[in-house]
Amino acid sequence: MSPILRKAALAAAALVLLGCSASPTGESTLLLNSPEQMNTLGRQSFEQLKANTPVEDDPALNAYVSCVAHAVLDQVPAHYGYGADDWEVVVFRDDAINAFALPGAKIGVYTGMLKTAQNQDQLAAVLGHEVAHVLAQHGNARMSQQQLTQIGLGITTILLTDRVETRTQKMLVGALGLGAQFGVLLPYSRSHEQEADVMGQEIMANAGFNPTEAAELWRVMAQQGGAQPPEFMSTHPSQSRRIDMLSQRAPALMPLYRQAQAAGYKPQCERLRR
Ligand SMILES: [Zn+2]
Known part of the structure; x- marks a missing residue:
């Protein structure tokens, strides 16, 4: 192994070791970016989106989304370091059936999603x-995985330098690059x-929303899909397995839901059809 290649391999290994941590459900995961970096990226993306997508100013719609969002956000465990009031919740006027949350405490809900989610519980599931x-x-x-691919690309380039002619090398790196970009x-x-x-x-159960509605949301979405799947579904595939899993898990969550309701967490967010 050439010295330069050894250095690159060591650097990649060190990055992986530094970045490995456990996810909330205990899976090992690679995190190469600091939470601060991710928050900055999230805020920047959100600002861009607000600049490019019309923001819905209908007070009733905003009140509805804010009501559901804050009931949900109230139940985020304290150790994550987010307060319910830290989050910015924006309704975008767009028929796409879509919603997202970003690091830096940003939430976007598209008006298309509000027509799809049939009640406050389904919106809470989203x-x-x-x-x-x-x-x-x-x-x-996800970003770390891509960065690792980039490091891999760098190593491949070095590795290939001595062994193959330049055209083949370019083609191979190009093929890998396409993979990286697709990521x-x-x-x-x-x-x-x-x-x-x-x-x-x-x-959602802890917030006093009915957990059986999570599977129901995906059923509604699957029905609405037709030939052209809604945007949210195209980035959230394998819906039949997910519907099964969410239905199976719901009964065990009913006690949490009832406890929350008994403790006064009874969200009554008024949904208005448009
Ligand atoms: Zn998702």
Whole structure:
């Protein structure tokens, strides 16, 4: 192994060791970016989105989304370091069936999602799921995976320098690069989706929302899909498995839901049809 290659391999190994940590449900995960870096990125992306997408100013719609969001955010465990009032919640006027949460405490809900989610419990399921992606640092994990691919690309370039002619080398790196770029467009991994489903459903039950509505939301979404799947579904695939899992987990969460309701967590967010 050439000295330069050895250095690159050591650097990559050190990065992996530094970045490894456990996710909330105990899975080992690679995190190469600090929470501060991720928060900055999240805030920047959110500002860009606000500049490019019309923001819905209908007070009734905003009140509805804010009511559900804050009931959910109130149940985020304190050790994550977020207060319910830290979050900025924006309704975007867009027919796409979509919603997201970003590091830096940002939430966006599209008006298309408000037509799809049939009641406050289903909207809580969407928001619980999206907030869970942030809490579990899935964005960081996904980005770290891409960064690792970039490091791999660097090593491959060095490795190839001595051995193959330049044209072949360019072609090989190009093929890998295409893979790396494709990674940016990929949705969260199946394990991230499952973790967000599990965490989100528990958060919604703790907030006094009916956890059986989580599976119902995905059923509605699957029905509305038709030939062209809604945006949210195209980044959240494998809905039949997810519907099964969410239905199976709901009964065990009913006691949490009833406890929350008995303790006075009875969200009554008024949903207005448009
Ligand atoms: Zn998701």
